[in-house]
Amino acid sequence: MTGQTADQAREEPLDAAFFVRWLSTAAAAVEREADRLTELDSAIGDADHGSNMRRGFRAVTAALEEEPPASPGAVLALAGRQLISTVGGASGPLYGTLLRRTGKALGDTPEVTPAQLGEALRVGVAAVAQLGGARAGDKTMLDALEPAAGALGPSYATFAEAARAARDGALATVPLQARKGRASYLGERSIGHQDPGATSSALLMTALADTAGAALTGEEEGR
Ligand code: ADP
Numbered sequence: 001m002t003g004q005t006a007d008q009a010r011e012e013p014l015d016a017a018f019f020v021r022w023l024s025t026a027a028a029a030v031e032r033e034a035d036r037l038t039e040l041d042s043a044i045g046d047a048d049h050g051s052n053m054r055r056g057f058r059a060v061t062a063a064l065e066e067e068p069p070a071s072p073g074a075v076l077a078l079a080g081r082q083l084i085s086t087v088g089g090a091s092g093p094l095y096g097t098l099l100r101r102t103g104k105a106l107g108d109t110p111e112v113t114p115a116q117l118g119e120a121l122r123v124g125v126a127a128v129a130q131l132g133g134a135r136a137g138d139k140t141m142l143d144a145l146e147p148a149a150g151a152l153g154p155s156y157a158t159f160a161e162a163a164r165a166a167r168d169g170a171l172a173t174v175p176l177q178a179r180k181g182r183a184s185y186l187g188e189r190s191i192g193h194q195d196p197g198a199t200s201s202a203l204l205m206t207a208l209a210d211t212a213g214a215a216l217t218g219e220e221e222g223r
């Protein structure tokens with residue numbers, strides 16, 4: 001043990017390597033869950049959300065491996081550009097905007113705090129809402145992203161709360177009628193199905209919590 005306390009570990013800044021780990025953890029989750037995302041999209045969409053996300057996150061992983069950027073903001077901006085240029089569906093520009101605008105809000109500082117990430121993510125989520133003209137309750141990714149961004153606070157512990165809020169938000173889309181995106185064409189028939197984009201958003205927030213949790217555990221073990 002180094003004698004470092006868990007509280008000190010939680011104040012550990014988040015650097016570019018942390019953000020690369022987050023996105024590669026997210027990419028692995030997308031690979032694992034792609035069939036499920038496509039299955040959800042086949043019920044209320046056009047059965048391509050899993051393949052869209054897989055194509056996008058493979059491009060993200062490849063770009064980050066080729067030329068890992070020096071700051072958290074640059075990592076997110078590069079990932080966002082990859083999603084916009086490789087994903088044909090609505091989710092590409094929306095997730096691309098989320099990451100680009102979050103990255104831009106972080107600026108080019110080499111390390112950020114959890115509180116700064118929370119603030120930046122709220123800027124990114126607002127940009128998604130503006131681009132897609134949707135808000136929480138419309139049965140979209142925002143039903144997971146908004147509560148998750150709202151839950152992010154000053155400590156690593158809030159990363160787990162954000163992941164839980166995103167998963168709860170995704171589950172809560174089941175009884176909703178879609179008011180935006182392809183699923184809205186179904187009207188009342190969209191009721192009773194979980195939104196694919198809210199589900200993938202929960203994967204991304206869970207990947208963030210897993211990455212932060214691993215960092216915290218490492219510190220606690222004095223590694
Ligand atoms: P497409 O709908 O073009 O086939 P995807 O299947 O990849 O694209 O993504 C569908 C998901 O995108 C939906 O489940 C929903 O969460 C999200 N989405 C669609 N339109 C919007 C919008 N206007 N605002 C926010 N999210 C949206």
Ligand code: MG
Nearest residue numbers: 045046048049
């Ligand atoms: Mg689709």
